[in-house]
Amino acid sequence: xxxxxxxxxxxxxxxxxxxxxxxxxxxxxxxxxxxxxxxxxxxxxxxxxxxxxxxxxxxxxxxxxxxxxxxxxxxxxxxxxxxxxxxxxxxxxxxxxxxxxxxxxxxxxxxxxxxxxxxxxxxxxxxxxxxxxxxxxxxxxxxxxxxxxxxxxxxxxxxxxxxxxxxxxxxxxxxxxxxxxxxxxxxxxxxxxxxxxxxxxxxxxxxxxxxxxxxxxxxxxxxxxxxxxxxxxxxxxxxxxxxxxxxxxxxxxxxxxxxxxxxxxxxxxxxxxxxxxxxxxxxxxxxxxxxxxxxxxxxxxxxxxxxxxxxxxxxxxxxxxxxxxxxxxxxxxxxxxxxxxxxxxxxxxxxxxxxxxxxxxxxxxxxx
Amino acid sequence: xxxxxxxxxxxxxxxxxxxxxxxxxxxxxxxxxxxxxxxxxxxxxxxxxxxxxxxxxxxxxxxxxxxxxxxxxxxxxxxxxxxxxxxxxxxxxxxxxxxxxxxxxxxxxxxxxxxxxxxxxxxxxxxxxxxxxxxxxxxxxxxxxxxxxxxxxxxxxxxxxxxxxxxxxxxxxxxxxxxxxxxxxxxxxxxxxxxxxxxxxxxxxxxxxxxxxxxxxxxxxxxxxxxxxxxxxxxxxxxxxxxxxxxxxxxxxxxxxxxxxxxxxxxxxxxxxxxxxxxxxxxxxxxxxxxxxxxxxxxxxxxxxxxxxxxxxxxxxxxxxxxxxxxxxxxxxxxxxxxxxxxxxxxxxxxxxxxxxxxxxxxxxxxxxxxxxxxxxxxxxxxxxxxxxxxxxxxxxx
Numbered sequence: 001x002x003x004x005x006x007x008x009x010x011x012x013x014x015x016x017x018x019x020x021x022x023x024x025x026x027x028x029x030x031x032x033x034x035x036x037x038x039x040x041x042x043x044x045x046x047x048x049x050x051x052x053x054x055x056x057x058x059x060x061x062x063x064x065x066x067x068x069x070x071x072x073x074x075x076x077x078x079x080x081x082x083x084x085x086x087x088x089x090x091x092x093x094x095x096x097x098x099x100x101x102x103x104x105x106x107x108x109x110x111x112x113x114x115x116x117x118x119x120x121x122x123x124x125x126x127x128x129x130x131x132x133x134x135x136x137x138x139x140x141x142x143x144x145x146x147x148x149x150x151x152x153x154x155x156x157x158x159x160x161x162x163x164x165x166x167x168x169x170x171x172x173x174x175x176x177x178x179x180x181x182x183x184x185x186x187x188x189x190x191x192x193x194x195x196x197x198x199x200x201x202x203x204x205x206x207x208x209x210x211x212x213x214x215x216x217x218x219x220x221x222x223x224x225x226x227x228x229x230x231x232x233x234x235x236x237x238x239x240x241x242x243x244x245x246x247x248x249x250x251x252x253x254x255x256x257x258x259x260x261x262x263x264x265x266x267x268x269x270x271x272x273x274x275x276x277x278x279x280x281x282x283x284x285x286x287x288x289x290x291x292x293x294x295x296x297x298x299x300x301x302x303x304x305x306x307x308x309x310x311x312x313x314x315x316x317x318x319x320x321x322x323x324x325x326x327x328x329x330x331x332x333x334x335x336x337x338x339x340x341x342x343x344x345x346x347x348x349x350x351x352x353x354x355x356x357x358x359x360x361x362x363x364x365x366x367x368x
Numbered sequence: 369x370x371x372x373x374x375x376x377x378x379x380x381x382x383x384x385x386x387x388x389x390x391x392x393x394x395x396x397x398x399x400x401x402x403x404x405x406x407x408x409x410x411x412x413x414x415x416x417x418x419x420x421x422x423x424x425x426x427x428x429x430x431x432x433x434x435x436x437x438x439x440x441x442x443x444x445x446x447x448x449x450x451x452x453x454x455x456x457x458x459x460x461x462x463x464x465x466x467x468x469x470x471x472x473x474x475x476x477x478x479x480x481x482x483x484x485x486x487x488x489x490x491x492x493x494x495x496x497x498x499x500x501x502x503x504x505x506x507x508x509x510x511x512x513x514x515x516x517x518x519x520x521x522x523x524x525x526x527x528x529x530x531x532x533x534x535x536x537x538x539x540x541x542x543x544x545x546x547x548x549x550x551x552x553x554x555x556x557x558x559x560x561x562x563x564x565x566x567x568x569x570x571x572x573x574x575x576x577x578x579x580x581x582x583x584x585x586x587x588x589x590x591x592x593x594x595x596x597x598x599x600x601x602x603x604x605x606x607x608x609x610x611x612x613x614x615x616x617x618x619x620x621x622x623x624x625x626x627x628x629x630x631x632x633x634x635x636x637x638x639x640x641x642x643x644x645x646x647x648x649x650x651x652x653x654x655x656x657x658x659x660x661x662x663x664x665x666x667x668x669x670x671x672x673x674x675x676x677x678x679x680x681x682x683x684x685x686x687x688x689x690x691x692x693x694x695x696x697x698x699x700x701x702x703x704x705x706x707x708x709x710x711x712x713x714x715x716x717x718x719x720x721x722x723x724x725x726x727x728x729x730x731x732x733x734x735x736x737x738x739x740x741x742x743x744x745x746x747x748x749x750x751x752x753x754x755x756x757x758x759x760x761x762x763x764x765x766x
Contacts, residue, residue, distance in 0.1 A: 002676040002683070009682040242686060249761050263763035270753040276761060277698070280690050284673035287683055308666055360662045367665055368638050368652065 002287045003295070007069050014049070015076035023080035025338055032197045036083070038160045043084060043115060051086060053113030056093055060109035067094060067228055068290035071235045075286070078239025081341055083198035085117045085157040087232055092118030094228045095165045099176050099219025108163060108178070117161040120225070121152035121204050129354045131222045136168040138175055138211065146216075147208040148177055154352065158189045158202035166204070167222070176217040179209070196348030198341070227303060230310040230353045231289055237313035237349045238286045241279040244317075244324045244342035248272055251328055262327075271323055278316030285309035304366045311359035314350040321346035369442060378446050384423060385454040390416055396722055396729050398582070400629035401462040402532040402745075403738055405580035410460065410536055417459040417491040420626065426459065427489040427624040430473065435486030436624075444625040451627040459626035460533065464488035464495035468541045468561070470615045470622035471608070476599060480561065484539070489624060496537035496571075498528035498544075498562070498586060499609065508543070509554050509606060513588060515544035517602075520595045522546075522560070524568070524588040530745065534571035534584030537564050541612060543605050550603065557605030561597045568592070578737045579722075632735070634668035637661070637706050644713040644727060651713040664706055671698050690760050697752040700742030707736035 022042055031039070046052065054070045056062025070090060077086065093112050096105055112118050124135060136150020148168055158164055164179045181189070187205075194201040252263030252272060262268050285308055292305035321343030325332040328339055354362070369377070393412055398404050404413065420426050428444040430436025437443075451458075459465065469488045472480050487493035504510045513526030524544060531540070540562045547556035564571065568591030571584035600608045614620045641652040641661055651657050677683050678691035710732040711718045722730035743749045757763040 002673065002680060004680045004682055012682065246686070249763065252763055261764045263757070264766050266750075266754065266766050269757035269763050269766060270750070272761060272763065273753045273756045276687065276690055276756065277694060280674055280685075280687070280694070281670040283683070283685060284677040284691075285670055287677055287680075288673040308669060311666060312670060357659075360659055360666075363666070364658045364662050367662060 001291065002284070003291045004287065005069065005294075007065055008072050008290075011054075011069060012072035012076065015073040016079070018045075018049070019076040019080040019082050023077075023082035025081070025341070028081045028198060028341065031083075036198065036200050038085070038117075038157075038200075046084060046086060047115035052089055052093075052115055055090065055097065056109050056113045057097070060105060061113040062109065066294045067231065068294040071231065071286065071290045074232045074235035075239040075283075078236030078345075079243045081198055081240065081243065081345055083196075083200070085119070085160060085200075087236070088119035088156040088161065089117055090232065091120045091225065091229055092163070092165050095120055095176055095217070095225055098221040098224055099217040101214075101218050103214065104178060104217060111162070116163070117157055118163045118165065119155055119157050119161045120229075121155045121158070121164050121166040122226070122229075123152065123154045123352075125151050125153045125203070127153070127351075129358055131167065131174060131226060134167050134169060134174060136166065136206070138168045138170040138177065138216070139208075140170075146211040146213070148179070148206050148211050149208055150206055152204040152206075153192065154194070155189075155202045155204045157200050158204055159191060159200060164204065165217075166206070170216075174220060174222055176219070177211055178215045178217065179206075179211075184209070194348060196345045198345065199348060223299065223303065226353060227293075227306045230306050231286075231293060233349050233352055234282075234286050234289065234306070234309045234313045237317045237346070238279070238283045240342055240345050240349070241275070241282055241313070241317045241320055244320045244339060244346075245272075245275055245279055247338050247342065248275065248320075248324050248327055255329075268327055272327070275316070275320040275323060278312075278320060282309070282313045282316050285312045300366060304363065307354070307359045307363050307366070310354060311356045311363065314354075314359065315356040317346040318343070318350045369440060374442070374446065377443060378450065381425065381447050381450045382454065384425070385450055385456050388419060388423070389454060389456045390419075396731060396734070397457060399458075399632075399731075399735060399738065400741075401458060401460050402741055403580070403582045404460055404533060404536075405576075405582045410533075413457055413460040414491045414494075416457050417461060417626070420459055421489050421491070426465070426626050427469075427485075429622075430469070430485065430489070430624060431481075434473075434481050435489050441621060448625050448627065452631050455630070456627070458628050458630060459491070461488060461491045461494055462626075462628040463497050463532070463541070464493065464539075465624035465626055466618075466628065467497065467612050467616045468495045468539070469624050470620075471541070471599070471612050472561070473622065474611070475608070476561075480599075484561070493538040494533050494536045496531045496533050496540045496564070496584075496586075498531060498540045498542040500528065500530045502527060502529045502585065508609065509557070511543050511545055511557060513542075513544045515546045515558060515560070517546070517595065518592075521592045522595055522598070524562070524591040524593060526588055528586045528588075529574075529584075531571055531584040531586045532582065534564075534586050535573055535581075537571070540564055540586070541599075543609050546602050546605075554606035555603055557609070558602045559599045559605040559608035560593060561599055562593045563597065566591045566593050576738075577740070578734050580734075582738075632703055632706060634665055634706065637664060637710055640710055640732070641713050644715075644717075646713060646715040651715075657713065660709060660712075664702075664709055667702055667705070671702060674698070687760050690756070693760055694752070694756055696742075696746060697749055697756070700739070701749060704736070704739040704743050707732060707739045711736050 053062030054065050055067050058064040140146050166177045190203045192201040255262050289305040289309040324339035328337050331337050404410050425447045428437035428439045429441040432438035515522040542560040542562040545556050546558040550556050568589045570587045573581040576582050644651045674691045720726035
């Protein structure tokens with residue numbers, strides 16, 4: 001059963017209009033060309049719209065809504081391939097809300113709501129998805145001094161972030177550490193080359209970085225954060241699917257071969273309908289997951305719903321991107337064809353936080 | 369009805385169904401009204417419909433004057449749900465109960481209602497449908513069976529196909545061409561409540577891929593039917609047929625109710641995967657089989673989520689008609705995949721067929737072969753994709 005709140009409906013309308021206006025495909029390409037600098041004006045507008053504070057409690061300067069209420073924003077951004085630090089900052093806020101002390105929340109949540117950029121470092125260079133594969137360590141010397149050592153990968157927007165929430169093992173248990181980027185040595189953050197050129201992705205290499213006790217979060221919730229990441233990436237993918245479908249339908253309705261519009265050929269039409277079905281199913285799973293996220297307290301139920309959504313989105317978006325290239329023929333093989341932007345976005349999204357095969361493996365244990 | 373009355377009624381119905389559910393017969397029952405293939409199956413199901421009707425659980429919302437129950441529709445809906453939940457057999461006169469019956473109540477004469485309605489409910493008169501033709505599978509508007517007026521009769525020539533229950537039916541809802549004039553192909557069509565007993569009507573059973581008989585090709589050779597069995601006026605057949613399809617698809621209420629097919633749920637497949645063995649152990653323990661099962665469960669749950677989202681207009685998106693227009697495509701393809709997978713769960717025994725040695729009497733093998741009626745009937749999956757491509761995505765015609 002899917003429920004959709006007034007807040008979500010309003011955000012959906014606003015976000016669609018905003019993203020369409022602010023991120024036409026030419027602007028996306030120009031940003032790639034320029035090396036994806038942070039668009040400060042755009043970012044400030046998003047801050048002014050209140051998007052950074054949607055999930056942040058009112059006492060910390062936010063709107064105090066549910067993460068599910070941000071789903072329409074991410075869907076709208078995904079539709080236009082708009083990459084901003086909203087994903088990173090929203091996830092970082094979830095880490096703090098779920099795990100931070102009052103002081104930590106007081107210090108950082110109002111800043112995040114006001115537009116300071118925060119991000120999360122979970123995945124490591126081995127590319128494993130599960131949190132039990134984390135090897136970064138929080139060590140304590142005999143004198144009680146703590147240091148953080150490890151290599152993180154795919155840290156979104158780390159290069160423009162003020163703070164990074166780093167996951168690490170302390171003894172046997174996983175912890176979150178608040179790391180101020182101003183306190184990092186030069187070279188700790190390095191830009192990574194990733195397949196989706198709209199992303200600002202970084203590695204983070206920490207070697208015996210001193211950590212004070214007040215940098216360690218008391219809470220140890222990890223699964224909910226991973227699931228939050230999956231939910232938001234799925235929202236982007238749902239939008240991306242709609243975007244690539246529009247590119248395909250546009251081409252099928254204008255390109256002629258053998259004196260006929262290529263959309264009249266069933267070899268093109270039928271798989272395009274399959275993509276439509278995939279997009280419709282992804283969107284349904286997405287809003288189902290959002291509903292469950294808001295209404296359900298049993299984490300296993302939430303996990304099933306979110307993994308089903310991520311599974312469907314990963315499979316359908318990457319397939320739609322793949323077919324999108326093929327259907328453009330020779331043009332599809334060129335950088336100029338917009339289908340590649342979607343395929344490359346789809347591949348990035350597919351492999352972050354578990355592709356469809358991984359999700360099915362998890363679901364197999366959750367479903368029966 | 370208030371909440372208490374509803375739940376009291378529901379438990380009454382459940383108790384009655386549990387007490388009166390017929391014992392499983394020695395032969396394999398069909399799973400839908402379209403699959404009734406032997407006299408034995410037909411008589412068993414007809415008796416069951418009589419029993420249900422006599423208990424007052426069929427046509428509950430139809431007028432009492434014609435044999436209905438004169439009760440609120442919600443009661444019939446509760447009965448329908450409970451019949452599905454209790455896994456009782458279906459009632460066979462579906463075309464009468466859910467298509468022809470509501471049509472007659474909606475636009476038939478007083479005499480029509482007196483003559484037809486009660487016997488539809490009691491399964492005294494079985495109804496069939498004469499829409500599709502051998503050369504016009506997916507193109508109903510192009511129907512070519514001729515109806516020529518001669519005095520107070522129409523003379524019918526041609527043939528209809530896929531006539532479910534054709535051998536048992538007393539009446540047919542028939543669409544036939546009364547004229548080739550008119551602005552378009554639709555204008556020449558008329559709609560009849562045709563007696564199957566007229567001379568010159570020959571329903572000929574068709575043997576299906578399952579080896580069973582389940583429907584007929586019905587030949588009309590100078591068959592004379594009374595002119596007053598026309599429903600609506602001459603030339604209005606297309607709009608009456610469209611109205612019938614609205615009832616058929618459940619788009620408008622007014623159906624007599626009752627179960628018309630055995631529901632196949634994804635949980636049945638999961639349960640089967642626990643019971644069936646592949647290579648010496650439960651199929652569900654095989655990792656590759658599990659993965660396939662997860663895919664199917666995801667497809668089933670995804671379809672349910674699509675239905676749920678379609679009820680929220682704000683989430684309609686770019687193509688708001690996509691979900692509703694693809695419902696038949698998705699559900700029929702899923703059923704085909706589920707039944708095909710069900711056969712694959714059985715190891716070497718997947719090669720068995722209807723017999724005592726087969727798992728569940730060979731029901732899954734037969735279900736798989738029968739599932740093509742869903743992916744072919746009512747417009748093939750391929751035609752559905754053309755329709756979706758053209759009407760939903762706005763692609764050029766093929």
